[in-house]
Amino acid sequence: MTAYLPPEDILLIRDAAVETGLADPTVRPLLLDGILPRYRGTLPMLPAPGRQVHSDLQEMNRVERLVDGSVPLETWLRNAVAQTTEATALALFQRALDEVARSAGGEPDIAARLPAAETKEEIVHRDDTVPFGFLRGGDLAGAAVARLKVPPYRDGAPLRPNGFPHAGTGWLVAPGLLVTNHHVVNARSATGGERPHADAADLELQARHTRVLFDFEDDDPDTLDALGEAAGTEGAVAALAAADAELDYAVLRLAEAPGRSALRLAARPMTVADGEIVAVNIIQHPGGRAKRVGLRNNLVYAADEQDVRYFTDTRGGSSGSPVLTDDWKVVALHRGTRRVEDVRFQGRSTAFVNVGTQISRVMGHLAATSPALHEEIAAAQHDRTVPAD
Incomplete structure (x- = not known):
């Protein structure tokens, strides 16, 4: 190390x-x-x-x-x-x-050149209330989000020594399919500025041994079981269905559908006009701990064809979280944080913005490389088990 x-x-x-x-x-x-x-x-x-x-x-x-x-x-x-x-x-x-x-977190380097600083902190005189149903929608969306613990493997065997699990977040895109980051499933810390890659066989093993935990919502020690494990609903992974390191996504096929609604995907990439104020929400398991949510005060800084950049609070373990609009549709897959200079938010200088991959880019890549999987997800998005607009 x-x-x-x-x-x-x-x-x-x-x-x-x-x-x-x-x-x-x-x-x-x-x-x-x-x-x-x-x-x-x-x-x-x-x-x-x-x-x-x-x-x-x-x-x-x-x-x-x-x-x-x-x-x-x-x-x-x-x-x-x-x-x-x-x-x-x-x-x-x-x-x-x-x-x-x-x-x-093994977060890969992202050669993102941010545009010149914009000031988007002045939001007075803007009605920031939302319908009460926003809370119900958030509760339903949160049920689709799970904590992941990924054990590292090397040459077909658990990595030793210090082969301890890497934490991340995943979410249902179809009844039996879970989306997270490639670097979460890769389960390698970045060392010396570089992030080593697990080979294809080890990546598959890491995916299949990933521990999935839904409904982990309380860090209270009194809620832990006799072995000190977090309380929740466990799920098992059957296979790594698809992955791409450049777009930093992975799709895991669960051994059994967990019987809850999948998140809805935005049909088009997010765009932000100059001066427009757009809020996003992130449901996450920061640090591998209980589920938390960053609500609405996470304004979008910029968006282009591939990335959405936004202000929010995340930590290691938040990688793989869904970035959601106020109608609880996924617009991006959160993958990391980038330091910036001369950027202001809410009237103060900020040292970083978060980065997520447009979900439309992920779906486009799946359509080109895994058409059957893309069709499965598209069909699930129109199924009755997915909340209607």
């Missing part, structure tokens, strides 16, 4: 932690909160606060992920962001968090 961050970045994070008081021994438990206690107990204890932070960072930087699928360095950085108010240090921690989260 190549380190997530280079040594010089670790030194910068250490210095920022010392300068902002995060090296105080009383703060250390807050920075380690959420990291498995068994792993925390393996971290060396040092008398000097600065050396302790440096040691913690170096140790965590060498660990790809823990047995629960979490990435300790990502958790530490997220806690550091939450504990920091000083602007320079906060920006440093956030940049490092973005890099680690992207690498841990």
